[in-house]
Amino acid sequence: MSLIEPRTLKGFRDYLPEAMIPRERLIDTARRVYRSYGFVPIDTPALEYEEILAGKGGTESDKQMYRFEDHGGRRVALRFDLTVPLARFVAMYSNELGLPFKRYHIASVWRGENTQRGRYREFMQCDFDTIGSENLTSDIETALVIHDLFKALGLEATIHVNNRRLLNGVLARLELDGKSAGVLRALDKLEKVGPEKVTEELQTQAGATPAQVREILALAAVTGTNDEILRQLEPLVASSELGRDGLAQLRELIGAVRAVGVDEQRVRIDVSIARGLDYYTGTVFETSLDALPSIGSVCSGGRYDNLAQLYTKERLPGIGASLGLDRLLAAMEELGLVEKRRTGASTLLVHFDEARRTDYLRLAARLRAAGVGVEFYPEPKKLGNQLKYADRRGFRFAIVAGDNEWKSGRCQVKTLATGATIDAPMFDAAGAAHPELVALLA
């Protein structure tokens, strides 16, 4: 029989244990933090009606969608984000769920985009949203969630916050509010291409006059400490109610985060953040890693006025953010923060003597009952081979017990990083793992 060449599709990848273990740790941490604020998990199908996912269509993600006809002749597609399914979900169940509804959703999405370094066609999103309240409390809380998340991960991150009302207010006053999408697209490039190119784009694409361009760029150029920025913004938005309102929200958010005791460095006003989509209407966030800002935002989001208008007449405002799990993992790897472990247990129990198999199994079971993760090597092989296996996998300890040890009731505990060996009693009088042994393996 000829063999089938084992391979994966371009843009897709396997997660080997050394990548999957830190990924699971990240997900666990995110869930713990989300839950501590009262967010609850949901899940939705990977496959949905094409019509539902395509929405009004015409977007970039729309073109990248994997779509086909199923066995029943239905046009179906794989979800390309978790926001559209959330909108459909909340439209279907809003009565049952009750508002406000705070959910997190951690799941894979698929986009048939051109593959680049670090861009995949399948990746995991890790979103949290508060639906059904327009109160600024949820905006403040979103910043606190992001803060707690990175703190729990042991990463120094800066949350860049802006409020779209500032820009929208100025645009309204300049009678450019119909052009906000084009303005946002141009402003998003500011850091990359510089003010001259953006000026050109604002004039040609958004039809702004030179005076208007000056006002728009002045807004995006304000820098300094949070207090300095708030002061400088005041005259720039003074003539627009919407702009003043955005400034008041920004001021209140910064004040609240400070009052809770978050380090001033961690949450910074950054008026250069536009967040492309027209969809956002208030507070917007991006998050950079202090040690690796070049990797871009690892957690972004913002407030929107109406989540599910394609599916329901009920107006559903909300705010949320999405943790870029894969980008964050790539960054942590680059920063050397990912432990190279390839085992789920701390301890390898060496298999010396098959006649003692049940004794080994009993020892392993008692240690697990005491909270120690133990892998028992499945067959008797040379000690050297088994220790090499333990080293490669990254076990912290190996327990060695041959005939002499079983007769004396004491085993050898080897710390693999140092090679140091200590002997310890295996069982206590009641037949449980001996506390001395458990302490050595803690």
Added chain:
Amino acid sequence: MSLIEPRTLKGFRDYLPEAMIPRERLIDTARRVYRSYGFVPIDTPALEYEEILAGKGGTESDKQMYRFEDHGGRRVALRFDLTVPLARFVAMYSNELGLPFKRYHIASVWRGENTQRGRYREFMQCDFDTIGSENLTSDIETALVIHDLFKALGLEATIHVNNRRLLNGVLARLELDGKSAGVLRALDKLEKVGPEKVTEELQTQAGATPAQVREILALAAVTGTNDEILRQLEPLVASSELGRDGLAQLRELIGAVRAVGVDEQRVRIDVSIARGLDYYTGTVFETSLDALPSIGSVCSGGRYDNLAQLYTKERLPGIGASLGLDRLLAAMEELGLVEKRRTGASTLLVHFDEARRTDYLRLAARLRAAGVGVEFYPEPKKLGNQLKYADRRGFRFAIVAGDNEWKSGRCQVKTLATGATIDAPMFDAAGAAHPELVALLA
């Protein structure tokens, strides 16, 4: 604008929080148990080359596969199980992984099958396998993992164990070994259709003589305690080396499990278990819930000789099992074992006075730092509305603090199930959550 009707595809479902919370708990427990034995997580793409997933084709799952052409004109398909991807994965990375390789994989799979009660087109599998050892240690350990898993879930389950060598040995002696697939198919129906129908099928489909049918059915009819079954099997398999070997393995497995201290009731020899697929070659498992055996096996698997023969010449023997997560959840729901909580936090902090927002936020932050999950209601609403929200969501406690409380520094803690209210100080001298308050919310 006309609305798009929000709906899911037939055979697919949304997981609302009350279903998703216990599902996450199940997954967490499974991972904890798998890891404690040294299993490590992997993940593989949902989409693969159709050729890889179809393998040699012609199976039932093959027909049910979702398949289509991607943007690049490749024939692709959604995985229908986690075993084929595992085979492809191990064939690709066996050098890098090193053997033995113990992995778990918890992920969704898709099958376009006819929908029935409790059968979905998207469901989650939760597999663990040990690849690269033929030693019985791994068989014993697989039984112990299943045992620990159900114990950790607080469920009384019985692991039914058999060994395919018993039947294969007898079939070889009867010169029916070429017909084992047909024999297995017939035997799998024994409980459902009774011995007469099975006799008929064995004669017509597998071409067995009446004498042969008697021998086969005699093997499948042995019952009693583990020791009784082992004794009764002895003469039935005596004339076959393979059969004697299977019996010895079964005896050793039962002995080892007993020696480790597992209750004899939990692991039972059941010679009626055939496990349809030709694929299994040694130990096979099924697991039933003592309180709801009718739901069928909730954790099944077995030993195989060669996992990845379609993709590599390297022979990769192994053993594994798959936890039927969705079936188990359905069973737990039927048994009333699923808590109806719809919150990730234990405590709702009532929002009374917007002017105190930062104080509330600080209290919530301090309680979270002390390990208490706290949701802060986003806007000031009537107390009754917020308590109703807390009740519906299943919060255990509500903290009520109005102006008087903030002035006195003490809040009201309401236990929602009883309505009892106790007052407690909010902060300690250092500004942390007061230990008295934390203790009340534990």
